Amino acid sequence: MGVKTIQYINDLNMNWVIRSTKTVECHTNLHEVLKPIWEDLIDYDWIMTDLDFMADDQLPIHFDQDYFILNREEFSVIYRSRTQIIWGIISAVPKNIQLDFNLISNLSAEDENVWKTDQYLIKESYLEITAFDSGYTIVKFKDEKLSNKFKAYFQDEAIDLYEFNKKYRL
Template sequence: MNWIIRSIKSLEFHTNLREVLKPIWQDLNEYEWVLADLDFMTDDEIPIHFDEDYFILNRDEFNVIYQSRTQLIWGLISAVPRNTPLDFNLISNLSVEVQDTFTADQYLIKESYLEITALDSSYTIIKFKDEKLSNKFKEYFQDEAIDLQEFHKKKI
């Protein structure tokens, strides 16, 4: 239930959230979004910037990013159930450069329902706790979604 995309055949650019979340977006109405350790490029006005370590966005705020042409070059995007207590000290110090990023079923934010990691415009990792969503994602991306555990065995 953990995938990595390194080929961009079906993506206009890596970690384009509109494309990455397209097959499952309608299933993610009940979540807040945590974004941390970010680097991105956009020409649009979006509710994130470089002056903060992290952002907690509601569905409408996150939808602005989802609808934009924002390339997430680096960072963590996590869907957490609404009103979930979070450890903001942990979140403000998150780094996607840790080994757990490439380890299947290891979430940087333990409360995550799903986690997306953008790595240097080269890899997009997506981890699911819901098998149904994972299957929809894999069905949509087919061979472009590589099993993270298999990738990890070959590359690390």
């Protein structure tokens, strides 16, 4: 029974890491990461915290605040830009949800929970993306359909986070 349980959990994996890719120019660009699922993310606000980024465009984010809560239109500006997220936590959350802003302002992309499967730094996240030093992008889903679309688009370039940890981090 234990083996079947473990296999079942692995079959439902909805946590991925991208570290290098031929599919996209820069895997820390949100347009590239969200491309296969963007149209499915209409009804969400976006939290962005612990940010370091490079951009040539005028954006609704800057370095003078600890975090940002953006509606779809504001986040679309970043999505359409060529912004490279070096560090940061990006989360799609249901609109008008109550959030703990003190907690959000103190989150870090370097938190060890980023690397744990099914551990969300923002518990209200529908989708959580962590950019880790431009080298890794961790994407966690709570929706199996979105996870499957993401994996189908990135194929072997989206590595199961659990398997990645077993091989490289443990």
